[in-house]
Amino acid sequence: MATLKDIAQRANISTSTISRFLNEDPTLSVSEDKKRAILEAVESLGYQSPKRSKKQFVHHEVTKTNEPVGEQNVVMLNFLTPTQEIDDPYFTSIRAGIQNRCLEKGIDLKTLHLDQVDANLKLIKNAPALIAVGHFSKQVVETLYQANQHIIFVDSNPLGSKTDAVLIDRLALSDEVMQHVLNNHCKRPAFIGNNEERLHVFRKVTKEHGLYHEALCKVSKEYCIESGYQAMKEMLQLDELPDVVYAATDMVAVGVYRAIYESGLTIPGDIQVIGTNDISSARHMSPSLTTMRLFPFEMGEVAIDMFIEKMAGRKYKKTVLFGHEFIWRDSFQRK
Template sequence: MTTLKDISIRTNVSTSTISRVINHDQTLSISEAKRLEILSTVEKLGYVSPKQRKAKQVGTSYDPSDESAHPLELVMVNFLDPVREISDPYFTSIRVGIENACFKNKIAVRTIRRDLIEKSAQLLSKPQAVIAVGHFTQQEIDLLYQFNQNLIFVDSNPLGIKTDSVLFDRYAAARELVNLIIASGTKYPAFIGNDESRLHVFRQLMKEHNLYHDEHCVVSKEFCIESGYKAMSQILDTDHQPDVVFAATDMVAMGAYRAIYERGLGIPTDIKVLGMNDISTSAHMNPSLSTMRLYPMEMGETAVELFLELIHGRKVKKMVHLGYDFIQRESF
């Protein structure tokens, strides 16, 4: 059985620091590269924490023949595979929130990947509810609803009032950040991110204020450091240097930092940078990153609260919006 000491030997990091990374301690000061190395090693070695071992035992410690025993159980479907999730603190935190809440409430939880949905009809139809984390294709959504109508989506709401969902208002959060950029007196604002609400809000508001420059708006497929670096490098090769960059996530912002510094430019003296998520390393970047703080762990916990309401007889579907807070630091 893998221990924290085994991970410590592989990563050359103390066991106490490894434990804080695994438990997503927001006060821990550690580089993003080292944090990802630790999480990757945890995944490769198959480390299971004492809490996780106890949680698994919850689902196996009862006698199925006992008519009086009605264990709580749910299935979590994650749209990211373990390797991709390791590099995405937002969705990692959602999963941890779900697992922690399940452990606290003695709920047996089993996780399956999206590529196994079609083959998992029996597994998905058995539990009292299914929590679907992330964004799925229409075919996957239809299958999930076919197998189990007690669906709880986290970070998406593809079926509207037919299922429960837990979200934050992406449009409102993006609008607040873009309005801050406009109010700062920007002349050449830039955006790096995916083709979704943050991009749409940026384009709409910048066009309304005659500030939109298509060459300064780069759409990437991945929310990662490398995509942020490539997109920022592309923007810096245009005729006009941007004065503010809205990075759709803090990971993207980290890549933008690197590209900006490689050109000999300063933050925020030459280019201001804004992110979204407020991951643990954002406060320790140089300079510290101004960002919109989201609450992914609480989103996961809320999904489990909705599950408990469902099994206690709630009939009306719920869509829960969690809040967000702008954290102003040195980069803006």
């Protein structure tokens, strides 16, 4: 079982500060960065306060229930398993933001995972709103919408204007990455990621400039270290290597680093690397990782704000599109 000391080590914050924060000490002043670090460490380590009071950082993992959900309750559905989520800082941060806003507003949070949908359709139906985090199959989306049309999707928008959504602007951020790639006069850019907007922008831009090579475009269903590692190993078998790799996530970039170093090559001397998300360890990688900073914690908070708006009577559907920030570090440098 995780302890306050474990959280302190993960967040690099004193145990006394963490204890006071989790117990809502009104005399404590904590910066937003420290608050985010504490909440993300709490979530990733699965910490639960011994007191388990409603006002503390506690939510309910649902197995199966027939109880109706009250007006101050919200149901969150995560497309990842608990183990997968812990390994993905982006979605861990979204959940932490959701939980933080629920804590602030006194909202009871009930959590479901994808494999629990069928057993909890009544819970979903009775919820005043469902927050669906991640990417779901067409069949799951149809099941959810039939059960409850008051859905707030986070990081996807499968039903368009039929529901609320909180999104990152994948088109804009990938276009900015590719402009930096072009401005740096890269000749063999590579992409490792999923089949979504960033892949489409990469292909469009590289084809327009005569830089597209099918072997340098690796599509995976997972955003993880292993997928980045395997994809990069395959590219390193080519006669002509990429000069820059655009990784769909920083976790993918970690795998890319590993494969490059195992081959005896250097970053950025032989191959440059660009990631996405700006996870906490990105600045500590060797060399530090150039990446696109996103705002997943804030996305989670905004999802709850949209739920509160619904409860206050908002009738129209709403989509919130988050921006990004390109973070220049040593793995990809201006020329």
